[in-house]
Amino acid sequence: MDIFGIPTQALFGQLLIGLINGSFYALLSLGLAVIFGLLNIINFTHGAQYMLGAFVAYLLLNKLGIGYWWALLLAPIIVGVTGVVIERLMLSKLYKLDHLYGLLLTFGLALIIQGVFRNEYGSAGQPYPMPEQLSGGRNLGFMFLPNYRAWVIVASLVICLGTWYVIEKTKLGAYLRAATENPQLVQAFGINVPRMITLTYGFGVGLAGLAGVMAAPIYQVSPQMGADLIIVVFAVVVIGGMGSIMGAIITGFGLGIIEGLTKVFYPEASNTVIFIIMAIVLLIRPAGLFGTQK
């Protein structure tokens, strides 16, 4: 069976890879958007923290014998705690300055983290085994669906929508949105805004760590795994605009799928298609698809 002269097997295969990549784009751009909303900085360390999540899972397994499922819980917490330390010790000193200093600081931190891991583990990737419960796959008739990949897509959708629900529909989220609008006023109502900022950074970074753990069995665990990815995620964020949480989720998945389809129809452009879309969006709608121009 062919669609536009492409075998369906190949088409759906790439579509699946696109959805997987889209899951990670969505998780990472969601974290960036949450952090940006409250801290007004772009967290350049995000890619390094994603890598850190994968390495924590790898080290938990190889040093302590702790498997995937515990890593899924522990790694985001560990990465989140390092984020809290970074926020308290460094980022909090920069809030009164030009936002670009936050970008420069987190860029420097990313260089440090990635450099340290490259010294320790080299540039080659380390394998991370798939959890037993999710090995194998099922035949859907038109394609073969590996269980683990299905799990990644479902899990990231649940996490993304859960985060959206908490921020948009709960009281905690209301505080958060209010603090984004006007931190002084919210502080005056007796809410500890600095602590909220710290925890928000920890949460956003924890999301990156979680994405790293989920990525570990699919991609190899390597010090550079987040470095190039973060640039693509930046483009995703520019396309979506950082105003809306749902926007980040939809653009993340959508662009993953578009990238996958490009691999089928015009493989030469698969590396650059997201950047080309970014250029087009900037021409037509500079604020981004879901953003509002300030």
Next chain:
Amino acid sequence: MTGNAPGLPIARATGATRHQQIAFLVMAAFFILAPAVIYPVFLMKLMCFALFACAFNLLIGYVGLLSFGHAMFFGMAGYATAHSAKVWGFTPELAILFGTASASVLGVLVGLLAIRRLGIYFAMITLALAQMVFFFCLQAPFTGGEDGIQAVPRGKLFGLFDLSDAKAMYPFVLAIFLGGFLLIYRIVHSPFGQVLKAIRENESRAVSLGYDVDRYKLLAFVLSATLAGLAGGTKSLVFQLASLTDVHWTMSGEVVLMSLVGGLGTIFGPVVGAAVIITMQNYLAQLGAWVTVVQGIVFVVCVLAFRRGIIGEIAHAIKKPL
């Protein structure tokens, strides 16, 4: 960033100019005399990066736009220069001219997109577009992929002076560096430069005064890209090599670091910053990936505790712009 209001009183401006003239003479004298004691190729590398950093600083220091993708102009001009010199047999001055012009064209294209957003978005957009240029260079046939363009002939300047001799190459590079530097100095101190500073300080006010802000920003962006291209083209002739390293985002990060260490928004800062970073890389080269870690630490320290940079601190101490 120096928080100086645009339009300094004329008396103070002339006084400041004398300080800067002395500093310029010291710098020129250093580069003229240094080859007697320091390896000339190292000095030529330094001058290329110093010019690159000055071009970058033109944008961040005087328009307030942080480009995180300047490697694309530097590297692209390197490829264009190397290709035209090696394959088309251009003489070195024409090859560099061609490389610089291609950086200008790229600058117009990228600038038109990037100046649509400000601040953090501007940084992310330039970074993303630079990554696109990187992938283009990785795949395009004329760049030689992972190998780059090797054994680029330096050729004969104006068909007369053989540049394969370092004694001829050094003055050539020195002339380009000092010429580029003076051009930037001129731009910054021209009425055009004053408008740029006005935009940096308060964009809405500049608009209300009747300036077409976008046109000024685009022109500044293209000038910065062009000068970065001049530096990149010259570097490819110095090392007789154009490679992917020069278009990679790490190179964009390095030029940010150079300007930051030397002092954002100072005339001489990027030169000093480039000297510090290039020297550091030279001595730490055998440490491998630790160079990245050290650079990261320098970044963090500069942002947290040393935001004025070396020249910025000196200028602050003597209360004169440098």
